[in-house]
Amino acid sequence: MLEIQGVSLTMDEGQTVEILRNINLRLAEKKIYVITGPNGGGKSSLAKVIMGVYPPSAGKIFLDGQDITTKTITERALLGLGYAFQNPPRFKGLKVKELIKLAASTNPDKLNIGDLLHDVGLCAQDYLDRDADASLSGGEMKRIEIATVLARKLRVAVFDEPEAGIDLWSFQRLAETFKFIHEKYETTILIISHQERILDLADEIILIANGEISEQSDKDKILNKILKDEDCCSSQCEKGVIQDAEFAG
Ligand SMILES: Nc1ncnc2c1ncn2[C@@H]1O[C@H](COP(=O)(O)OP(=O)(O)OP(=O)(O)O)[C@@H](O)[C@H]1O
Numbered sequence: 751m752l753e754i755q756g757v758s759l760t761m762d763e764g765q766t767v768e769i770l771r772n773i774n775l776r777l778a779e780k781k782i783y784v785i786t787g788p789n790g791g792g793k794s795s796l797a798k799v800i801m802g803v804y805p806p807s808a809g810k811i812f813l814d815g816q817d818i819t820t821k822t823i824t825e826r827a828l829l830g831l832g833y834a835f836q837n838p839p840r841f842k843g844l845k846v847k848e849l850i851k852l853a854a855s856t857n858p859d860k861l862n863i864g865d866l867l868h869d870v871g872l873c874a875q876d877y878l879d880r881d882a883d884a885s886l887s888g889g890e891m892k893r894i895e896i897a898t899v900l901a902r903k904l905r906v907a908v909f910d911e912p913e914a915g916i917d918l919w920s921f922q923r924l925a926e927t928f929k930f931i932h933e934k935y936e937t938t939i940l941i942i943s944h945q946e947r948i949l950d951l952a953d954e955i956i957l958i959a960n961g962e963i964s965e966q967s968d969k970d971k972i973l974n975k976i977l978k979d980e981d982c983c984s985s986q987c988e989k990g991v992i993q994d995a996e997f998a999g
Contacts (some may be wrong), residue, residue: 751777751778751812751813751905751906752775752776752798752800752812752813752906752938752940753772753775753776753777753812753813754774754775754776754778754796754809754810754811754844754904755774755794755810755811755812756772756774756808756810756811757770757772757773757799757800757806757808758770758772758795758806758807758808758812758911759772759792759795759796759804759806759807759961760807760964762921762996768961769795769798769961769989770792770795770799770806770808770890770961770962771960771961772961772962773796773809773962773963774788774963775956775963775966777906777940779936780932780936780937780938780939780943781938781939781943781953781954782896782928782932782938782952782953782954783938783939783940783941783943783952783953783954783955783956784879784939784940784943784948784951784952784954784955785797785941785942785943785944785955785956785957785958786942786943786944786949786951786955786956786957786958786972786976787957787958787959787964788997789904790954790955791907791958791960791961792960792961792962793904793910793942793958794824794836794957795832795961796958797908797926797942800812800822800831800906800908800940801826801831801833801908802821802822802823802825802826802831803820803823805819805820806819812906813826813829813830813831813905813906814983816829817917817956818831824853827855828848829905830902830903830904830905830906831904831905831906831908832898832899832906832907832908833859833893833899833907833908833909833910834892834896834907834908834909834910835889835895835909835910836911836914836942838892838894838895839887840882840883840886840890840891841882841883842884842910843881843883844877844881844882844883845879845880845881845882845980846867846877846878846880846881847848847863847877847878847880848877848882849882849894849898850863850867850894850897850898850901851863851897852898853899853901853959854901854902854904856902856903856974857901857902857903857983858903859903861899862900863878863880866897866900866901866937867893867894868898868909869897869900869923869924869927869930870893870894870896870900870920870923870927871893871916871917871920871921871923871924872893872894872897872920873891876895876899877890880932882894886978887915888915888917889917890919890985892912892914892915893916893920893924896909896912896924896929900931900965903935903937904935904937905937905938906937906938906939906940907931907937907938907939907940908940908942908943909928909939909941909943910941910942911943911944911973912924912928912941912943912948913943913944913945913948915916920963921945921947922947924940925947925948925951929950932951932979946973949969949972949973950969952969953968953977954966954967954968955967955968955969955972956970957972957976969978974986988992
């Protein structure tokens with residue numbers, strides 16, 4: 751269903767930075783994939799390439815056999831790709847209920863907006879008429895954005911660190927909600943996460959470090975590896991390796 755073939759990403763920020771190198775992935779229908787790995791490894795960048803935020807510098811992306819590499823974010827959204835950002839944007843002039851209705855407008859199913867808010871741990875009566883702007887906290891906006899993704903009937907839903915800024919109590923419900931959409935819809939779910947509870951939902955875990963997929967397999971194998979702290983980033987990654995380091999203070 752979603753296939754990523756030889757995708758690389760470089761950025762030119764004064765000097766060329768290689769962010770992703772030759773990523774190959776094939777995501778099957780109705781499965782949950784969790785991408786994990788060290789900070790700065792390239793997880794969010796890969797999600798942004800999939801969503802069309804960054805154009806890849808090499809490689810191709812296919813959705814249901816259709817080449818979507820050059821499609822815009824909007825075109826991809828219409829084809830059923832949805833993305834919940836790590837740091838969601840605010841919407842001045844829109845109420846929470848209007849934002850969710852807008853997201854649900856292409857979903858043929860009738861959805862109860864209050865229930866959607868409940869699924870992400872928010873009380874409907876407190877939030878439906880709130881402005882979806884900077885008056886909401888980071889965690890509140892994050893949950894509302896996840897509710898907008900849940901409101902759409904998607905082929906592929908990508909969630910970038912859904913746990914960030916979310917309190918433990920709501921997080922428990924959120925993990926159950928991912929399980930529920932996985933069971934109810936045909937949606938392929940791709941979650942970027944560092945949380946064991948989310949890793950536990952995965953059919954497969956994909957480990958990304960240094961811009962490359964270092965491993966893709968079932969969760970027990972990868973969890974073992976992570977817990978044993980193998981292969982963090984490179985063999986040079988040890989205290990005291992850099993002899994001519996700069997000093998502060
Ligand atoms: N727009 C950009 N310009 C230059 N470098 C970038 C840009 N976006 C990301 N990077 C760099 O690419 C690398 C991968 O970043 P990315 O955000 O994809 O990592 P990540 O695995 O999602 O990290 P985290 O777990 O901390 O969220 C980092 O070194 C980052 O500094």
